[in-house]
Amino acid sequence: MPDTESKLINLYEHPGHLLRRAQQISVSIFYDEMGEELTPVQYAMLRNLESHAGIDQVSLSAISGIDTSTGATVCARLEEKGLLTRTVIPTNRRQRSLTITGAGEQLLSDLIPGSQRLRRRLLAPLSSTEQLQFMALLTKLVRENNEQSRAPLTDGVPAPREVS
Structure with a gap:
């Protein structure tokens, strides 16, 4: 057994458990700062759609790291809220082309300050270097x-940006 590995008796030595707890904390802060209009997954899908107009929902799910069935449900909910439109692609009637609406663009713009506060709050316990x-x-x-994910990202994970 490597020196860095214990018997993992303490649950808080398991990285997966800590990542799950960090996700719970992140979601809680998300709703504090972003309100109840969107879920974190809806926000991710809408944010990615903003820079990929006309993309189909399968591809949008893939670049968002969301499985396709969840992605379809999320897109339907965003359409119900008037934040995106889904149009049948004539060459493939099973796929839908997605476009963000003016209301969707406005909502994303309105959420920028909240997303900045969310990031600051989540990272606040760490120094700038940390x-x-x-x-x-x-x-x-x-x-x-x-590749271990149930919904691997197709575009890969971008390099981190500097924290300000």
Whole structure:
């Protein structure tokens, strides 16, 4: 057994458990800062759609790291809310082309300050140097384990940006 590995009797030595707890905390702060209009997954899909107009929902799900059945449900909900439109692709009637609506664009714009507060609050316990290290290590962890996901990212994981 490597020196860095214990018997893992303490649950809080399991990285997966800590990642799950971090996700719970992140979601809680998400709703505090972003309100109840969107779920974190809806926000991710809408944010990615903003820069990929006309993409089909299968591809949008793939670049968002969401399985296709969840992605279809999320797109339907976003359409019900008037935040995107889905149009049948004539060459493939099973696929839908997605376009963000004006209301969707406005909502994303309105959520920018909340997303900035969310990031600051989530990373606040860390020093500036630790924030950069954490984001680099978390990005590496996700990138290197991407293929282990039930919904691997097709575009890969981008390099972390500097934290300000």
